[in-house]
Amino acid sequence: xxxxxxxxxxxxxxxxxxxxxxxxxxxxAEVKHLHHFSNRGLWAFSLYIVVCxxxxxxxxxxxLPDRVVAALGPPPPAHVISIVLLFYxxxxxxxxxxxxxxxxxxKSSFCHVGYLTGFFLFYHFAKALDDNFWAVFGAGVTILAxxxxxxxxxxxxxxxxxxxxxxxxxxxxxxxxxxx
Amino acid sequence: xxxxxxxxxxxxVGIAVTGFVIVCFLLLYSVxxxxxxxxxxxxxxxxxxxxxxxxxxxxxxxxxEMLATMIQNIGQQKxxxxxxxxxxKGIVHLSTRPEELNRQVDKKAEGCIGCxxxxxxxxxxxxxxxxxxxxxxxxxxVLAVMAPIYNEPECFNAPCHIHxxxxxxxxxxxIGLSREMLLNSLASIRNQMIVFTVMILVLTVGxxxxxxxxxxxxxxxxxxxxxxxxxxxxxxxxxxxHFPRELDRIAQSLYNLSxxxxxxxxxxxxxxxxxxxxxx
Numbered sequence: 019x020x021x022x023x024x025x026x027x028x029x030x031x032x033x034x035x036x037x038x039x040x041x042x043x044x045x046x047a048e049v050k051h052l053h054h055f056s057n058r059g060l061w062a063f064s065l066y067i068v069v070c071x072x073x074x075x076x077x078x079x080x081x082l083p084d085r086v087v088a089a090l091g092p093p094p095p096a097h098v099i100s101i102v103l104l105f106y107x108x109x110x111x112x113x114x115x116x117x118x119x120x121x122x123x124x125k126s127s128f129c130h131v132g133y134l135t136g137f138f139l140f141y142h143f144a145k146a147l148d149d150n151f152w153a154v155f156g157a158g159v160t161i162l163a164x165x166x167x168x169x170x171x172x173x174x175x176x177x178x179x180x181x182x183x184x185x186x187x188x189x190x191x192x193x194x195x196x197x198x
Numbered sequence: 199x200x201x202x203x204x205x206x207x208x209x210x211v212g213i214a215v216t217g218f219v220i221v222c223f224l225l226l227y228s229v230x231x232x233x234x235x236x237x238x239x240x241x242x243x244x245x246x247x248x249x250x251x252x253x254x255x256x257x258x259x260x261x262x263e264m265l266a267t268m269i270q271n272i273g274q275q276k277x278x279x280x281x282x283x284x285x286x287k288g289i290v291h292l293s294t295r296p297e298e299l300n301r302q303v304d305k306k307a308e309g310c311i312g313c314x315x316x317x318x319x320x321x322x323x324x325x326x327x328x329x330x331x332x333x334x335x336x337x338x339x340v341l342a343v344m345a346p347i348y349n350e351p352e353c354f355n356a357p358c359h360i361h362x363x364x365x366x367x368x369x370x371x372x373i374g375l376s377r378e379m380l381l382n383s384l385a386s387i388r389n390q391m392i393v394f395t396v397m398i399l400v401l402t403v404g405x406x407x408x409x410x411x412x413x414x415x416x417x418x419x420x421x422x423x424x425x426x427x428x429x430x431x432x433x434x435x436x437x438x439x440h441f442p443r444e445l446d447r448i449a450q451s452l453y454n455l456s457x458x459x460x461x462x463x464x465x466x467x468x469x470x471x472x473x474x475x476x477x478x
Contacts (some may be wrong), residue, residue, distance in 0.1 A: 096228075100228065103225065104221070104225055111218060114214075115210060115214060118210060146228075149228045149231065150224075153221055153225045153228060156220045156221045159217060160213065160214065160220075160221065161217075163213045163217065164214050167209065167213065168210070171206065
């Protein structure tokens with residue numbers, strides 16, 4: 019049977035040894051990538067905490083809400099923003115749990131930080147941030163915690179598989195059998 | 199914790215359910231707080247209108263003594279922190295606090311700036327814009343409402359008055375109501391919601407945990423014990439039973455495997471030729 023790596027047909031003439039070395043290098047790169055990727059949730063969480071601190075202080079670097087409202091028009095009422103926040107939280111959790119169930123690698127943590135910053139800004143310009151800060155904070159912590167857990171568990175499973183394959187190559191010098 | 203099946207299954211569900219319920223609680227509390235605040239402002243505005251209508255005749259007759267008595271009497275009502283009547287120049291004309299009489303207020307102060315922000319003061323404001331919340335000198339939170347006293351034909355046509363017809367606003371009535379009862383009600387609602395939220399969380403997370411333990415984790419533990427027995431070459435004492443359908447086939451295979459091993463070891467008396475009875 020012809021071995022394939024990255025969907026590229028292997029040259030039938032290449033010896034088994036060189037294929038194993040190639041696969042080993044590829045596996046080592048993947049392990050490195052997975053180690054790096056497993057921290058993605060934590061980085062997103064850290065960025066979110068910075069955004070929360072700025073929101074807590076009322077976004078001092080931004081122009082006053084009245085000036086922004088004068089330039090862009092009135093923001094949606096606070097209760098409409100709250101309804102959207104509720105649906106967003108529900109959808110994000112369901113989506114994250116579905117991806118966890120399906121074992122899909124999806125790099126979505128940082129976009130959630132963007133959406134949550136949007137909610138903070140809308141509440142800020144609607145002058146309702148004081149009443150709703152903790153709701154957005156709680157929504158963000160929940161979504162990012164579930165996302166971080168999803169990414170971390172995905173990476174842990176993948177790392178365990180890759181490590182087993184690496185050990186097999188180092189022990190036998192042969193390409194490991196394909197998983198089902 | 200994350201190496202066990204229970205940890206892997208329960209941690210994300212616990213985080214998701216707990217977080218979502220807390221977010222719902224915070225949003226609901228914020229909505230309730232806004233509704234209660236809006237209703238209180240409406241109540242205060244209505245009370246200000248009632249005072250203006252009640253004192254209208256005394257104002258028209260310029261009966262200062264009657265006006266002062268009425269304002270004092272209303273000011274003694276429970277929950278009313280202050281009542282002031284300002285004239286056009288912002289000087290306190292009548293007040294429930296004698297020390298405030300004939301003092302001028304800053305037009306840039308909160309409560310005045312709403313109308314006096316521009317060069318020409320606004321003659322009308324929305325209900326919520328008329329209201330302000332502050333802590334008074336006695337350390338109590340107060341919700342105050344400003345109600346304009348408009349010029350009417352009876353005012354500028356009266357022989358004793360000097361208001362020109364072009365003057366739209368003659369003065370303002372400022373009424374301050376204590377927020378103590380409102381804050382107590384909100385605290386009571388908040389505490390009840392916290393208890394309710396904790397009960398929902400305990401029921402949901404506890405229910406999921408109990409069901410998973412009963413239906414998945416305990417059968418898996420039994421299956422693990424069976425596998426360990428087979429691996430150690432021990433003969434299981436009884437047919438494995440009460441497994442869910444998905445695990446029953448594995449349990450049967452393990453049991454049959456142990457029977458074969460036992461048979462090969464030369465103890466035919468112990469061989470049970472039949473298969474494990476299936477759970478219904």
